[in-house]
């Protein structure tokens with residue numbers, strides 16, 4: 001199959017349906033990111049769709065001097081941050097948006113994909129909740145690293161920061177998360 | 193592998209159990225400690241990824257997700273007048289492209305001078321060594337005109353190994369002082385120059 005840059009070149013030349021291949025390649029990762037940030041599957045789906053649509057609409061501005069994936073993630077991260085800001089401003093409109101309250105885990109239905117089922121576990125909900133307690137940049141860096149499967153250089157480009165800043169965000173975020181998980185397991189032990 | 197590369201692997205979504213990392217962890221208590229400290233968070237991420245990675249993603253595999261996506265994405269692209277797409281959203285994409293392009297270009301620009309700087313530095317290095325050699329040779333010949341100065345660099349190295357390198361060995365440490373007394377100044381200088389010229393040429 002073609003690489004991302006070739007697909008974009010052909011899409012720009014009019015082979016629009018090839019763009020589907022890019023959707024297949026990145027959709028699951030983007031969904032995992034957004035689902036962990038907003039805890040709402042339909043909001044996550046909307047954001048992912050919006051990111052792909054805007055990349056498609058702005059396809060002429062793409063240039064092979066940078067990776068398509070980095071571009072897509074940059075667009076997506078910006079859309080997620082915009083959505084996050086809106087949520088912070090009007091939290092009543094969105095159900096369990098900030099995830100500081102108890103996270104609702106929807107019952108899996110038979111039509112769901114393994115990805116959706118995996119994202120609806122208690123463990124994922126807990127992780128998403130602890131991520132929401134971190135600073136936004138730390139949490140996003142962790143999401144990009146683990147859910148996006150990105151290299152640190154790609155994270156730095158996407159977040160528009162230095163390589164060392166990207167690493168520090170991931171490292172400090174992990175330290176805080178690890179501390180939070182340990183705390184939770186200790187208090188669980190105390191209760192039982 | 194250094195500790196920085198080890199951190200890359202410790203936090204790698206899929207390669208976090210690779211052999212190279214295990215070797216490093218066995219030898220490096222600092223990274224071992226780091227991995228243990230981060231374990232509660234890392235394990236959760238890795239477990240979630242292991243559970244959901246069957247479907248697609250990093251391996252670009254998967255059946256059911258793809259089928260679902262085939263149906264969905266066919267409806268997504270390309271469609272005019274989709275309610276999700278606003279002018280602002282497209283502008284976000286264009287701005288991202290502009291920034292990434294500028295970064296790619298500036299990266300290329302900084303790479304080229306770095307190459308020429310390296311070349312300049314090597315030239316300077318060689319010139320300095322040559323200059324030092326000439327200067328010392330002149331000084332030595334002025335002081336000890338009766339000394340015969342050997343010409344071939346290879347011969348020089350056989351006569352006298354570079355003292356800076358030899359100094360690191362136990363033998364050299366013990367005999368360093370007596371050696372310094374015994375060896376004439378011009379031999380030391382010329383042997384060093386010969387040795388370093390060779391290593392620079394390599």
Ligand SMILES: [Zn+2]
Pocket residue numbers: 194195196198216220222223224
């Ligand atoms: Zn180490």
